[in-house]
Amino acid sequence: MATSRARALFAFCPDWPVLATGRPPSEEVAVVQANRVVAASPAARVAGVVVGMRRREAQSACPGLAVVARAPALEARAWEPAVAAVEEVAPGPEVLAPGQLALGTRGPSRYFGGDAALAARVAGLVEAALPEAWRGCCRVGVADGLFTAGLAARSARPGGPLVVPGGGSAGFLAPMPVGALCTEDLQAVVGARPAELAELVSLLGRLGVRTMGDFAALPAPVVLARFGATGARAHRLAAGLASRPVTGREPPPDWSVDAELSPPAENVQSVVFVARVLAEQLHDRLAGSGLVCTRLAVVAGTEQGGTLRRSWRHDGALSASAIAERARWQLEGWALANQLSGVEGEGTGGPGAGRVTRLALVPEEVRPDGHQLGLWGADAGARDRAARAMARVQAVLGPAGVVTGVLQGGRDYLDQVRLVPWGEPREPLRPGGPVTGPSEPATGAPRPARATGRAKDGPPPWPGRLPGLAPCVVHPVPVPVQLLGSQGEPVTVSSRGLLGPVPAYLVVGHRGRRQAVTAWAGPWPLEERWWAHQARRRARVQVVAEDGRAYLLAREHQEWWAEASYD
Template identity: 50%
Template sequence: MTGTPARTLLLWCPDWPVLAAEIVDGVPATGPVAVLHANRVVACSERARAEGVRRGLRKREAQGRCPQLTVVDYDPGRDARAFEPVVAAVEELVAGVEVVRPGACAVAARGPSRYLGGEEAAAERIIEHVAQSCLVESQVGIADGVFAAGLAARSGRVVPPGGTPEFLAGLPVEALGRSALADLLRRLGVRSLGDFAALPAGDVLARFGFDGALAHRLAAGRDHRPLAVRQPPADLTVTAEQDEPIDRVDVAAFVARALAEQLHERLAGHGLACTRLGIEAVTEHGQELHRVWRHDGLLTAAAIADRVRWQLDGWLSGSSGRTGARPARPTAGIIRLRLIPDGVIAQAGLQAGLWGETGEERERAHRALSRVQGILGPEAVVTAVLGGGRSPADQVRLVPWGDERLPTRPGPAPLPGAPIARPGRAPLSGESIANGGGRAVSAGRPADHSAGGVPPWPGRLPAPAPAVVLPSPLAATVHDAAGEAVVISARLAVSAPPARLVVGTGRPAEIVGWVGPWPVDERWWAPAEARRRARFQVCLADGTALLLAVEGGQWLVEAIYD
């Protein structure tokens, strides 16, 4: 934080939030426009200022001064996206640009001034280039430090070297951009940056705190940090243009190998490795094909070549129509192939086993399954991910091989003493859901986080989990010993002990043990999505254990226990 600040060139685009609204949303900046945040004006157009609109006015007061005022909501994301082409245009002439905020960017002035023939010539060249490239008006200020250069840009001024403290001294304290501090300083009789800079630094720190001490340094022309230049993202994409369309797998494999080597060399040159690879192809008829391959490790050159070859094999060997198991073939040969490293990380190396055997079996399996995906599509190979839910079907999510195996819902908190269904045991009167009984209040309220912030999923089944979960529940009927259908009342009362089970049109099976019901009343606060059901565990005479559910008066077989 010591030393003289570096000479800084700062490009400033006046009323940038208004211009960004015109660029992105099409709001004409030539008319009276005001950008509002928290019901106050944060930027306005020149036409609006002519009507008396100023920053800080409330919406109603601004509209009172200018009835034709067009009001736009403040969107920092929109401002940043619209400013990116301006920064790119500046980077075409100079390197090491820092984006101060949307609408302002800074660069060390030494390089451009030496290359473009002086500071004033560099400023004129950059302004002209931005105007031609982006059709945006801008102003440039040059001074010692980013803060002073930003203030100089407001008037398009080049402050001589060493003249920054004198330039700042005559500016009002409002130039610091700290309204509360400026108001306090004015009440204390400090009206200019020169008066503020003349105060002892220790007294300023004791009276105004760290932020006041930082503002004091800026008022004296001493920046608190050097330029934080941004590094333009490297273009890592590799493309192969083909004179003759590719319609054979062996030719595609040759092209894939060369392109994979090129991509791997480019990544290695930047110290990066690929974990997610995008493969794009364009056919002679203009058809665009795209697929993303994921890998939990680092993709080597051979691994990249394999995946490109498999993908091209899958495209070129696809079915002739759209109804087959394999994806449809392209309508013509491939004339352009592009590899996009969609996910990259720093290459830190990979420690192999002493004899090279570490992970070989797993890698072979991964290669085989990935090749199947390349031929049949990513959804052809899936793995199960266990997460939260009340039923076995809710707790399992199938994700394509290679995708991140993350549950969509957090798992349940453990419930101590959860029972296991035992043959011949009916639910005890008065037991609750927590201990597996059948006289509980409905569950599923939207804000139940009783176990350390993790949803406990009240109403879920106790352990053990069923071995087989049926993709579609089977309709069934349950009868008591007298042959009457067993029904469940709204209060979860069982009409009679279950005695026989008939699945579909099959033969009756004797029930020798049962436990339940476990009621679930989900999303009762949303009538269109509400679902109410009760579950039972039953054991049949042949030793089979089933999970049954009753919903809308219909018995269903949901799962089978091992």
């Protein structure tokens, strides 16, 4: 069989979960998952911690033990530099699990002058990517087939790769116990369910088949008849025969475009011009693969060798002109912040400013270009037209000049709206949008509803929200007002939330006319974040003045403010 001769290299770092935590081997560390120890540092092992122990047992065996929960994502991330380093010298390393990699050796061995040289080289590269304290833990094995290579790596000494010569697999495996089939690190290679393998190994042991050599000596048809497909597969592995070839990983495609500016650009406008060309290139390149960019990084290199980088996120797909716009905003922003020199003559840049020597546009997030049409086709057209208009306005006012509102949870009307610059994702900051039915207040008593007996998974109720009509004018900065009683004395709210004299007159602003109050209601106390520094304590009243305007007033810091008006 052809694959039996496919030589493979297997490299792994024992105790990878511990290594990934970033602690040195001299510390007593155990990584646990589901209350069981899955990896322990050498120091912890010396103290008696064994993989598979319960957390409590491990702690009693080694009182100083640091217990860390397993973090697969962290393990994968930590392994990535080693894989990238190996990828530099040999194409297509396959990551079997974090801390393990496999490599087809046919090409690289010939290039580096033999399996041993390649193994030493790979070990060196992996070691170089590890933290200082863990150097020397990587083990490498080379053999016919991945499974044998894996077992060879486990038998190898640190720093001394074990190379099983071609055709020597069966001889190498023969003295090993059949239990080696169950080796935990090699489950991905064996490709059978661990429980089935364990059962097979235990059964073989009871039948008196103790070593891989004994197992391999059994006739294949008999093994298949007695142990089924899993048994047949294990039998071939034990004979050093079948093992799947290494399937290398494909390096992630690099879509970024860049340009060197030589001589360095004197002003931002010329960089913007380059950015526009790059944007076209990037857009075409992505469109050619049926992709659109949803997150873009603008990277500028300066003469001094510095690099400026900023990401831009976009809700929909970024068109070529939108990419160019964002690059322009960013470059102008950097120039204004004196990080680049020259905005059209004005401002020569600060001392740290430099001229741009390199510009790159890196798409950080791409997705397939699927147009999501509305229920009516015209909807998408209207949206496109509106988006173009907003992009033009953004070109005049800057990116934050055009916003759309998102309704969200909050107690007062200012909190219930989040303004999002156009193009950024419309996500509320707080859950529980306001109720917007015009005749909804039937649910609420005049006093704001209390949050009692409410399902946990529903949106939070935001007690203190006013029911009824919502004001159409909300002052971003509250307007100072005076609320007076019938004798002209100021209306106050006591600490128990009781209103002082009945409101009779209202003066809005500093030079406003004194008007009679024709109707009022309240006060509704509102205490927010009393547990934090941003604590606010207010009492609010609704007031209708004689000219027919209604206001939402709040008393805070012994003053009355108009928070909103029902214009």
